[in-house]
Every structure is written in structure tokens, then in C-alpha cells.
Amino acid sequence: MDVLKQLLGRLHPLVVHLPIGFIILGLLLQWYDRKTKHHNAVISLIYLWAGTFAILACITGYLQYMGEGYSFDTVKWHLWAGIATAIFSFVMYYKVKGSKAFAPISKIPMGILSFIFLFLISFTGHLGGNITHGEDYLIEPLPNSVRSALGFDTYEDKEIALNEDNWSESLIYEDVVAPILNNRCVSCHNPKKNKGELLLDSAEGMLKGGESGETLLAQNAEKSELFKRMNLPVSDEDHMPPEEKTQPSKEELLLIGAWLDAGHPFEGTIGEAGMAKELFEPFFPKKHDFDYPDIEVAEAPIDSINVIKKNNIHVDRISKGTNFLTVSCINDPSFTDADFELLQPIAQQIAVLDLGGTQVTDAIFEKLAILPHLTVLKIDNTQVTGTNIGLLAPSNYLKLINLTATKFQKVHLNALEQFKALKKVYLYRTGIDASGVKTLNNGQIIIDYGDYQLPPIPADTIIY
Amino acid sequence: MKDKIERLIQEKLVREAEVNTRRHFIKSCAQGMGGIALSSIFMGCDPLGKPKTNSSMGFSERDLNPLATLSPPYAPKVKSVIYLHMAGAPSQLEMFDYKPQLQKYDGQDCPQSLLEGKKFAFIKGTPKLLGPQAEFKQEGESGNWVSNFLPHFKKVVDEVAFLKAVNTDQFNHGPAQLFMHTGSPRLGRPSIGAWATYGLGSENQNLPGFVVLTSGGNSPDAGKSVWGSGFLPSVYQGVQCRSKGDPVLYIEDPEGITRDLKKNTIKTINEINKKEYAKYADPEILARINQYEMAYRMQIAVPEVMNINSEPEHIKQMYGVEPGKESFANNCLLARKLVEDGVRFVQLFDWGWDTHGNIREGSIDLGLRNKCREIDRPITALILDLKQRGLLDDTLIVWGGEFGRTPMQENRGNKKMAYKGRDHHGDAFTMWMAGGGIKKGASFGQTDDIGFSAVEGRVSVHDVHATILHLLGFDHEQFTYEFQGRNFRLTDVEGEIIKEILA
Numbered sequence: 001m002d003v004l005k006q007l008l009g010r011l012h013p014l015v016v017h018l019p020i021g022f023i024i025l026g027l028l029l030q031w032y033d034r035k036t037k038h039h040n041a042v043i044s045l046i047y048l049w050a051g052t053f054a055i056l057a058c059i060t061g062y063l064q065y066m067g068e069g070y071s072f073d074t075v076k077w078h079l080w081a082g083i084a085t086a087i088f089s090f091v092m093y094y095k096v097k098g099s100k101a102f103a104p105i106s107k108i109p110m111g112i113l114s115f116i117f118l119f120l121i122s123f124t125g126h127l128g129g130n131i132t133h134g135e136d137y138l139i140e141p142l143p144n145s146v147r148s149a150l151g152f153d154t155y156e157d158k159e160i161a162l163n164e165d166n167w168s169e170s171l172i173y174e175d176v177v178a179p180i181l182n183n184r185c186v187s188c189h190n191p192k193k194n195k196g197e198l199l200l201d202s203a204e205g206m207l208k209g210g211e212s213g214e215t216l217l218a219q220n221a222e223k224s225e226l227f228k229r230m231n232l233p234v235s236d237e238d239h240m241p242p243e244e245k246t247q248p249s250k251e252e253l254l255l256i257g258a259w260l261d262a263g264h265p266f267e268g269t270i271g272e273a274g275m276a277k278e279l280f281e282p283f284f285p286k287k288h289d290f291d292y293p294d295i296e297v298a299e300a301p302i303d304s305i306n307v308i309k310k311n312n313i314h315v316d317r318i319s320k321g322t323n324f325l326t327v328s329c330i331n332d333p334s335f336t337d338a339d340f341e342l343l344q345p346i347a348q349q350i351a352v353l354d355l356g357g358t359q360v361t362d363a364i365f366e367k368l369a370i371l372p373h374l375t376v377l378k379i380d381n382t383q384v385t386g387t388n389i390g391l392l393a394p395s396n397y398l399k400l401i402n403l404t405a406t407k408f409q410k411v412h413l414n415a416l417e418q419f420k421a422l423k424k425v426y427l428y429r430t431g432i433d434a435s436g437v438k439t440l441n442n443g444q445i446i447i448d449y450g451d452y453q454l455p456p457i458p459a460d461t462i463i464y
Numbered sequence: 465m466k467d468k469i470e471r472l473i474q475e476k477l478v479r480e481a482e483v484n485t486r487r488h489f490i491k492s493c494a495q496g497m498g499g500i501a502l503s504s505i506f507m508g509c510d511p512l513g514k515p516k517t518n519s520s521m522g523f524s525e526r527d528l529n530p531l532a533t534l535s536p537p538y539a540p541k542v543k544s545v546i547y548l549h550m551a552g553a554p555s556q557l558e559m560f561d562y563k564p565q566l567q568k569y570d571g572q573d574c575p576q577s578l579l580e581g582k583k584f585a586f587i588k589g590t591p592k593l594l595g596p597q598a599e600f601k602q603e604g605e606s607g608n609w610v611s612n613f614l615p616h617f618k619k620v621v622d623e624v625a626f627l628k629a630v631n632t633d634q635f636n637h638g639p640a641q642l643f644m645h646t647g648s649p650r651l652g653r654p655s656i657g658a659w660a661t662y663g664l665g666s667e668n669q670n671l672p673g674f675v676v677l678t679s680g681g682n683s684p685d686a687g688k689s690v691w692g693s694g695f696l697p698s699v700y701q702g703v704q705c706r707s708k709g710d711p712v713l714y715i716e717d718p719e720g721i722t723r724d725l726k727k728n729t730i731k732t733i734n735e736i737n738k739k740e741y742a743k744y745a746d747p748e749i750l751a752r753i754n755q756y757e758m759a760y761r762m763q764i765a766v767p768e769v770m771n772i773n774s775e776p777e778h779i780k781q782m783y784g785v786e787p788g789k790e791s792f793a794n795n796c797l798l799a800r801k802l803v804e805d806g807v808r809f810v811q812l813f814d815w816g817w818d819t820h821g822n823i824r825e826g827s828i829d830l831g832l833r834n835k836c837r838e839i840d841r842p843i844t845a846l847i848l849d850l851k852q853r854g855l856l857d858d859t860l861i862v863w864g865g866e867f868g869r870t871p872m873q874e875n876r877g878n879k880k881m882a883y884k885g886r887d888h889h890g891d892a893f894t895m896w897m898a899g900g901g902i903k904k905g906a907s908f909g910q911t912d913d914i915g916f917s918a919v920e921g922r923v924s925v926h927d928v929h930a931t932i933l934h935l936l937g938f939d940h941e942q943f944t945y946e947f948q949g950r951n952f953r954l955t956d957v958e959g960e961i962i963k964e965i966l967a
Contacts, residue, residue: 289967290539291539292539309525312669314533314667316533316534316535317535318535318539318540319535319536319537319538319539319540319937320535320536320537320538321537321538321539322539328667328806330667330668330805330806331667331668331669331670378854380853380854400854400857402853402854404852404853404854424854426852426853426854428852428853428854448851448852448854449852450851450852450853451852452782452848452849452851452852453778453782454616454619454782454841454844454845454848457615457616459615459837460784460837460841462837463834463837464829464830464831464833464834
């Protein structure tokens with residue numbers, strides 16, 4: 001008998017859809033029929049069926065509540081609303097039929113009754129959905145900003161802010177572990193949802209453990225339920241977070257493991273916990289190490305770009321994520337100093353400029369000085385000697401100059417000394433003796449004279 | 465839904481048209497109206513999947529020139545790739561993966577536990593373990609291991625990052641090479657170079673964007689599909705150039721045809737095409753005009769860039785080139801010249817690394833050593849030459865084979881082989897990368913005591929692809945092409961960027 005009860009109970013999610021369908025059908029038909037009233041007989045029949053199946057839904061619903069161990073608090077509103085819907089179905093049945101059985105009802109206009117009916121079925125259905133899918137089922141996909149505006153808790157807004165200088169002084173739990181757990185776990189393991197009867201939003205909750213017992217084992221990440229579950233293959237049923245949720249990164253996982261191995265301290269700094277720096281490095285702010293400045297710039301005028309392109313000069317954004325441009329004259333070896341005028345309109349946006357193999361001379365340096373964001377300059381295989389190269393020294397961003405196969409003069413090395421941001425200079429095939437200075441400005445600027453040799457060795461000629 | 469089905473039908477028609485283009489074309493021309501049908505068919509073959517309208521004429525630069533440059537979605541670390549593939553699969557155990565323990569077990573039976581459930585190409589029964597046939601030393605500041613088979617390479621060991629535990633599920637050359645270059649062991653997918661040129665175009669308008677150079681006397685077992693364009697427009701397939709004879713077959717004008725006559729011919733053809741365009745306004749006609757012009761320019765530019773004799777003597781010596789012959793050294797020097805001239809992807813294949821021990825050339829202690837000598841100087845020179853010109857900052861070099869080789873001596877047909885050799889083995893083998901965005905001197909992954917399986921840092925072929933695309937400025941999960949109703953990726957549904965070797 002118990003088996004039958006439970007089985008019937010589990011049919012509830014199926015059966016509930018019948019009254020929903022009937023009621024909506026009836027309401028639509030009422031609307032369609034509002035002028036002519038030709039179909040009242042059919043509509044009343046539909047509401048009779050709706051009521052009958054609503055009663056069936058109430059019975060199976062009650063059985064499910066009994067059989068599946070829901071608390072009364074969880075289901076009470078859904079239960080009462082369901083019963084109300086069933087009763088109201090019969091009220092509507094009599095009303096549409098034109099029965100005089102309920103005098104007070106017959107005075108209320110049909111429109112108002114229909115609206116109440118629609119509200120009842122929607123509300124009941126929604127409450128039912130909340131029980132099976134969770135209360136935030138519809139809220140969850142919304143962006144954090146909308147969610148908090150609607151007054152819902154958000155669990156995904158804690159950032160891990162560590163940096164090179166004082167990482168070891170940050171608090172291990174509060175600044176590192178708690179944000180990871182907050183961002184990946186707490187949306188389910190919080191006092192409201194309490195999935196698996198486990199709370200991961202507080203030290204007490206974690207120490208108490210959940211349905212499967214202890215969650216943390218000091219000095220033993222491998223055996224700690226928390227780490228074990230997160231480390232299972234994503235396809236495994238016991239893996240946490242569940243497959244469809246955002247997964248922690250490799251680095252976050254390693255850190256949780258190391259924290260458990262360090263005895264899961266809830267107090268104290270990273271330094272006091274004695275954890276290795278490599279674990280935290282991935283969370284340091286990413287160094288901007290690309291060929292353009294780490295600032296925003298306005299978009300280059302498209303007309304100017306088209307004009308430049310017509311002149312056989314490449315202009316492309318360095319990536320779709322930036323307005324900075326890379327410009328190359330690889331297809332225009334006849335480019336001269338005078339042609340630089342073409343590039344004037346995009347002076348703000350040029351970050352990488354390749355003038356290799358063109359006709360430019362030392363006069364170009366004066367013009368290049370108007371490029372405020374120039375980061376990489378390739379001027380190899382040209383006639384430049386380096387006179388006036390010092391005009392580029394104040395640039396805040398120029399980090400690389402390629403002067404391979406030019407007439408660059410040794411005397412101008414002094415001028416390079418003054419460059420603010422310069423890191424690398426290529427001087428291969430300039431005729432400057434490779435035994436000269438290898439670095440300038442106390443190692444800030446590295447000079448590569450090239451001319452690498454691979455002298456013959458006996459092994460070159462031994463054939464086995 | 466309806467437009468998906470229409471797309472599929474169009475795609476099918478395009479494929480059909482590609483199979484019998486010439487016949488189709490003549491037939492269509494003869495029927496007059498057919499020409500219009502053809503042009504509408506080709507409209508479905510937009511290389512970008514969606515029409516772009518930033519040019520004044522209502523179609524993009526890409527419609528006219530499929531190799532026009534595009535910005536990558538993310539900031540790139542490199543502009544070009546040089547991929548060095550040792551076809552036949554080099555032995556990691558004689559080059560980079562030092563296993564002193566394996567020497568101890570030399571000549572002993574391989575433990576059964578290792579053989580269970582494994583498939584080998586030739587090994588039968590219980591093979592014997594074979595100790596390393598090379599001597600190893602830690603080199604450079606990084607202290608990474610390099611064998612005495614590579615006496616030059618050890619000088620640049622601090623420039624490269626090793627992947628010591630690459631894994632593939634293929635153990636035969638053809639499928640494994642396809643997997644390594646197209647992300648699938650079966651035919652039909654575009655190669656890495658095709659993806660790169662499709663996504664980025666190529667800077668030099670006089671040269672192909674994707675050049676393939678082969679050496680070692682043979683083409684790779686998987687055939688030209690390893691540099692094919694798969695379902696991408698065929699303009700993105702690799703162009704095979706030769707270091708001996710004509711760099712590209714039939715690039716020279718036929719006897720009796722002067723450059724002027726050729727110019728006039730193309731001029732006339734293009735004028736007819738322009739009239740045709742005025743009539744039908746099909747951008748495909750403009751693309752054709754553009755390509756006639758590019759081919760004409762290439763006739764001059766390609767022989768020029770492919771001529772290594774113009775290089776100074778000390779550079780030729782550094783690489784150890786053999787002008788007039790087909791050699792890996794020539795190809796390495798060419799790779800530098802091509803990258804210097806803005807070619808996007810240069811693919812080198814060197815054949816002859818299949819060291820089973822059945823013949824002298826295929827022995828692990830003799831033949832392999834000769835092959836190592838053939839690549840040792842050129843690769844070292846390539847790295848140093850790119851570096852001194854400032855090109856290594858913008859270029860990625862990838863080195864590897866299609867799989868590795870077994871720690872066991874091969875026993876084909878359960879007999880002792882004439883020479884020492886190793887069978888195909890995909891569980892764990894070594895690759896390396898060097899250049900822009902790569903962590904210099906890194907080594908990621910470790911194999912067990914005898915070099916059979918990975919114990920740490922195992923990476924897949926898809927991971928390698930994800931990393932290459934990342935360095936070029938792509939997210940391998942977003943970089944897709946719609947074909948037969950679904951989006952395809954180089955990395956299919958897998959692949960993770962190998963952050964451990966990135967700077």
C-alpha cells in the first residue's frame with residue numbers, strides 16, 4: 001500500500017498539468033466567446049474537468065508531501081493555494097453554467113472572477129515550481145546587479161585581491177578561502193538553501209559538517225570531503241559544484257587543498273599559515289604585457305584608415321578588444337618620410353609601427369615623436385643612423401626599437417640612455433662592435449647586437 | 465530552422481561545385497543562364513559566415529581578398545608560427561626525456577602490468593626494455609636535459625619550454641599526423657595553419673599566408689591533408705614550396721610566354737571579368753580578379769624569397785644549408801625568410817624519424833643520430849637567427865612528432881630485430897615550443913621511471929592546439945566555423961591552455 005501511495009504521490013508533477021491546461025483553455029475560450037456566449041456549455045464542462053483533476057492533483061500532492069519528507073512549512077502555501085484552486089474551479093463551473101446556487105457569486109462580474117482564477121492557478125503553479133526547482137530558479141540566471149536590485153542575496157561578488165608586495169599579510173581565510181567558497185559554493189550551501197545540510201558561509205558551518213559527515217580534515221586535503229568532492233571528475237555524481245554550475249579554477253582548487261593541508265586556519269595571515277607563494281601568484285593582478293599601453297583611447301577615424309589602406313599600408317586593431325593599432329609598411333617599401341603625413345590622423349592610436357625595409361631617414365624621428373602611445377618601433381633595414389632618435393626619449397610607452405641592418409651609429413647609444421620606458425633594442429648588422437655595452441640604464445635597457453655564431457664541431461661531420 | 469536547412473543545401477551545392485569545378489564552369493557558361501545560377505551558389509560561401517559591409521561597395525575587403533588581415537579577438541603574443549614536424553615520430557628517450565632507471569632494466573622483460581590493455585603497432589608478446597642509447601646532461605641555466613645527439617641545440621635550451629608528457633590516442637602515422645595538425649585523426653578538418661590564416665589573414669600581399677616545406681625525401685604519411693583547409697574555403701590551405709627546382713610548381717611562365725604577354729593576358733581576362741561584375745555584381749568575380757593579380761605578383765616575389773643564395777655566407781654556414789638540394793637546413797633558413805616577410809604560418813615536415821630498428825637508417829643508435837645531426841644545427845641556427853633580428857618576439861616555434869616511442873625494444877613478429885629500435889608510443893612524448901609568450905627554460909610534465917606514461921603534467925594534442933591559438937590571440941572555444949549545421953573548432957570539445965609554459 002505504501003508503495004502505491006508513494007507512486008501516486010510521484011505522479012503529482014504529471015497530474016498538476018491537467019487542471020492547468022483545462023483552466024487556461026477555459027479562460028481563453030471565455031475570452032474568445034466574450035461577445036457571442038455560444039460556448040458556455042463547453043466552458044462549464046471544461047471547468048468541471050478542471051475541478052475534478054484539481055482534486056486529483058490535491059490528493060496526489062498530499063501523498064507526495066507525506067511520502068517524500070517535505071516539511072509542512074515548505075509546502076503549506078502551495079497546498080492551500082492548490083485546494084483553493086480546486087474549489088474555485090467548481091465555483092466557475094456553476095457560474096458559467098448560470099446556476100443560481102450561490103447567490104453572492106452571481107453578482108460578481110465574470111471578468112473579475114476570471115482574473116482571480118488566472119491568478120490562483122499561476123500562483124499555485126509558481127509555488128509548486130519553487131518547491132521542485134528552488135526559490136531562486138528564475139532569479140539565478142539574472143545578472144547580479146538586477147538580482148540585488150530585486151532584493152535578492154548575491155553570492156558572486158567577492159574578489160580575491162592579493163598583490164606582489166603584501167600577499168603574505170593578507171588573511172588566509174577571510175581574504176582568500178572565504179571568497180572562493182563564496183563564489184563557488186555558498187549560493188547553495190547557505191542558511192536558506194542548506195543543500196546537503198552543509199553551510200559553507202561560516203567557519204562554524206564548515207566545522208559542523210553536513211549530511212555526509214565531517215567536511216574538513218586538518219592536514220589532510222585528500223581525505224577531506226570538501227576537497228575530495230571538488231576533485232572528482234565533473235561527470236561524477238558526487239562532484240561539487242554540480243556540473244551545470246561554474247567550476248572553480250585549477251588554481252582555486254589547489255589553494256583549497258593547500259589550506260586544508262595547512263590545518264584549515266580560519267584566523268591569521270597567509271604568512272602565518274606558512275603557505276607557498278606560487279599558490280597565490282595566479283591571484284595577483286595580471287601584468288599588462290602586450291604591445292600597447294594599458295589605457296583607453298578613442299577609436300581611430302574609419303575614413304582615415306580607409307585612406308591609409310588604399311595606400312597599401314596595413315592598419316589593424318591589435319585585437320578586437322582595443323582601439324590601439326598596428327601599422328605595417330611591409331607592402332609599401334617605397335614609403336618615405338613625407339608619407340608619414342598619412343598616419344597623422346591616427347597618431348593617438350598607433351602602438352606598433354613597422355617601417356622595416358622602407359625609404360625613411362633620420363628625419364622620421366622628429367615625426368615619430370608625435371605618436372604619444374608608440375610601444376613597438378620596427379625601423380630595421382632602413383638608412384637611419386640614429387641622429388635625432390633622442391626625440392623619442394620622453395615616450396612613456398616605447399619599449400622596443402628594432403634597428404637591425406641600419407646605419408645606426410655608436411655615438412647615439414648615449415641618446416638611448418635617456419629613454420623612459422625602453423627595454424630592448426636590436427642592433428644586429430649595424431656594424432657596431434658586439435663587444436660594446438650590453439645594457440643601459442642599470443640593466444633597464446637590453447641591447448642585442450646579435451651576430452650569434454655556431455662554430456663547426458666534430459659532430460657536424462660524423463655520419464653513423 | 466528554415467535558413468539552416470537552406471544553408472546546408474547551399475553548402476552541399478558548393479561542395480559539389482568544388483569537385484567538378486571546371487566541367488561545371490564550362491557547362492554553365494555554355495548555358496548562359498547557368499552562370500547566374502553559379503554565382504548565386506557561391507554567394508553562400510562567404511568566408512566569414514556573415515557578410516560584412518564596411519567597404520563603400522557593400523562588401524568587405526575579405527570578399528575581394530580572402531587573405532586580408534583581421535584583428536584577433538584578444539591581444540596576440542605572436543604574429544607567425546613556424547611548426548617543425550619530425551614525421552615518423554622521434555624518440556623522446558634519446559633526445560630529451562632522460563630515464564637513467566631505464567638503463568638499469570635494459571634487456572629485462574617488460575612488466576605485464578604495463579602491457580595490459582595497450583595496443584602497439586608492431587610489438588607482440590612480451591618485449592624487452594631498452595635503455596637510452598644516448599648520453600644526457602643538464603644544460604643551460606634551466607638545467608633541462610638534452611642528449612649528446614643534439615650538441616648544438618643545448619646552447620639554446622634556455623630559450624625553449626618543454627612539454628614532457630604530451631599524449632595522443634593514435635598509434636599509426638597517418639591518423640596521428642592528422643590528429644596533430646587538424647585536431648582529428650580522420651580526414652576533413654582544417655589544419656592549424658588553415659585556421660590561423662582564415663582567422664588572421666596574412667600581411668604580405670605577394671606571398672601565400674600558409675607555406676609548407678618538406679624534407680627527408682618523402683611527404684608525411686597522412687598526405688596533403690595535414691596542411692589542408694578541410695571545410696574552410698580552399699584558399700586557406702597550405703601552399704607547398706620546394707627548396708629545389710621551381711619553388712612552386714608551374715610558377716614560371718611557359719616557354720614563349722613573356723612577362724609582358726602574361727601581363728596583357730591577365731589584363732584582358734580581368735577586363736572581361738570586370739564587365740561580368742558590372743552585369744552580375746557578384747563579389748566572387750572581384751575576388752577572382754584580385755587573385756589573378758596576386759598570382760602575377762607572386763611569380764616575382766616567391767622565387768625571390770625562396771632563393772637562399774642571396775643570404776650572406778656566414779648565415780648559410782650557421783644553418784648548414786645545401787643550396788640546390790632538398791634539405792631541412794634549407795627549409796629552416798627559408799622559414800626565417802618567410803616569417804621575416806610576413807608569412808603567417810610556415811609548416812616544415814622532415815621525413816625519416818620512424819626508428820623501428822628494422823633497417824640501419826631506422827635504428828635508434830645510428831640512424832636516429834644521423835637524423836638528429838640533420839636538424840640539430842638548423843634548428844639552433846633558426847632560433848638564434850630569429851632572436852638576433854628581433855623576430856623571435858613575434859614568432860612561435862613548435863617542435864614535435866606525431867607521437868613518441870616505446871621504452872621497450874621492438875620485437876616485430878616476436879623476433880629479435882636486426883638493429884635497436886622502438887615502436888610507436890602515444891602515452892607520453894616530448895614536444896617543445898619557443899618564441900613570443902613562452903616561458904623560457906620551462907619544462908612541464910614528467911614521465912615515470914622508464915618513460916612509459918605520464919605521472920605529472922599530462923597534456924593532450926588539443927591542449928597544444930589551444931595553447932597555439934591562445935598565443936595567436938584566439939580563444940579556442942570561441943574560434944569556430946559553421947559547417948553542416950554546427951560550429952566546428954580546431955579543438956573540438958576539448959583542450960585547455962597549458963599555462964605552465966606561458967610567460
